[in-house]
Amino acid sequence: MNQKESILIVDDDESTCRSLRLIFGKKGYETEIAGTAQEALEKIKKRSFNVTLIDIRLPDMEGTVLLGKLKKVHPEMVCIVITGYASIENTIMAIKLGSNGYFVKPLVMEEVTYRLEDALDKQRLERKLKESEKKYRTLYESSKDGIVFSDMEGNLLDANQAFLDMLGYKIEEIRRLSYYDLTPKKWHKITTDLIKDQTMVRGYSKEYEKEYIKKDGTTLPITIRSWLVKDNQQKPVGTWAIVRDITERKQAEEKLLKKQYYLTKAQEMGLIGTWELDIQKNILIWTDENYKIFGVPLGTEMNYELFLNCIHPDDRDYVNEKWSAGLNHEPYDIEHRLIVNDKVKWVREKADIEFDKEGTPIMAIGFTQDITERKKAEEQIKDSEKRLKIL
Structure with missing residues (x-):
């Protein structure tokens, strides 16, 4: 008391x-x-x-x-x-x-x-x-996420202000709609299946992405997760859902994809591939262009030893020696040959090696540039100079 x-x-x-x-x-x-x-x-x-x-x-x-x-x-x-x-x-x-x-x-x-x-x-x-x-x-009214309640037929009964602002409706307008009215047709089956297989079975759904149609007719990318509501007799009476506007995230993802696309194109045009080596785990990650330069099938799992096997036999000891020096804080910026489809290819490789507090090498990030055409041009210049000296 x-x-x-x-x-x-x-x-x-x-x-x-x-x-x-x-x-x-x-x-x-x-x-x-x-x-x-x-x-x-x-x-x-x-x-x-x-x-x-x-x-x-x-x-x-x-x-x-x-x-x-x-x-x-x-x-x-x-x-x-x-x-x-x-x-x-x-x-x-x-x-x-x-x-x-x-x-x-x-x-x-x-x-x-x-x-x-x-x-x-x-x-x-x-x-x-x-x-x-x-x-x-x-909490309901101050939430930045949309919160909406619907009956078992999908009719919308209540929503917080964030949900209304998100879609541009007033509460009396929302109450005349169902969540199918707000959902583009391509998402109807997915929505129905998730309610049937998840919300009705275990009482909630996983968070998933879909779209809603705003009052002005434009579509809005969202994530949504729903919970089943039961009455005192444990009979399902409706669902609560939390809806999050992911427009900014989608825009950021699109920008990132564009940057990745432009980077890939730049690497293709410059014949440059990038790579990353986890030195402790001996896991080597290549970009697509790096695979193309070395003539290795895309997606092949790589490590340092497999990398060495790609190098011209006459250059392997040289490359390994330079790499060992790099692991002892020496610069790693070299040129060497590859054998790709029975043809000799010249590349330049440069890497920055990261060390821990004890001075142990842990990670390396670098690039590979195909310089075959440059080497051919240099050889042609040398031949021309030799002929000039003879004359």
Whole structure:
């Protein structure tokens, strides 16, 4: 029990007031007494009470009139009427005015205590429920993600402001639609299957991507995840869904794909491939252009030894020596030959090697450039110079 819970006793019978105050005090309640309705109203102006016990007959006002006044101002207050005689008319009137019950004098204190605590328990539960609903409503309305509720036929019944803003609708417009109205036809079967196979089976769906149609007719990329809602008899009555606008993410992905495309094209045009070697795990990752330069099928798993096997036999020791020097902090920037389809190809390789705090090499990132045409041109220049010297 909350020690701050308080009770106001409104009765001009001093004996009754003393008895009630003594009992309630032992239970830990704060108790105040008012001998008249006016005194009770003055006290309630100054502070709030959890419970008010009201004698049906007061010197200055009928208890039912006071009850009506209190319930108008404090509808959440527990009000219990005390009467010296049981009257059906008074009981009906008290209930209509919002009384939470009544006691007949002479009071049975055990009954008073039991019913009072029962009324307070209900009040506490109602207060917690209201607080919970307030927190839920605050979360619901302040969420940046859209939240929407639909019945089992897919009709939209409620949505938060984020969902409405996302699609450009007002709440009364949304309530005339179903989620199929918002979903492009190409997504209908996927949506139906996910609800059937996931939401209905395990009570929720995985988060998945789809599109919604906005009020202006444009499509909006979203992610959505739904939860099944059941009534007290465990019968499905609808679904809650959290909807997230992923327009910015999709735009970023599109930009990244374009950058990757342009990088790939640049590498193709420049005959440059890039690579990355996890030195500790001996895992070598090549770009597509690197595979093309070495004449290795795309997607082939590579490591350092397989790389060496691609090098011209006469250059392998040289390359391995330079790589070993690179692992000891020497620059790695070399030119060597490959044998690709029984033809000699010249490449330049350069790498930056990363070391940990102890100086152990852990990662290398580099590029390979096909310089065959440059080498041919250099040989032609050398031949021309030789002929000139002879002349």
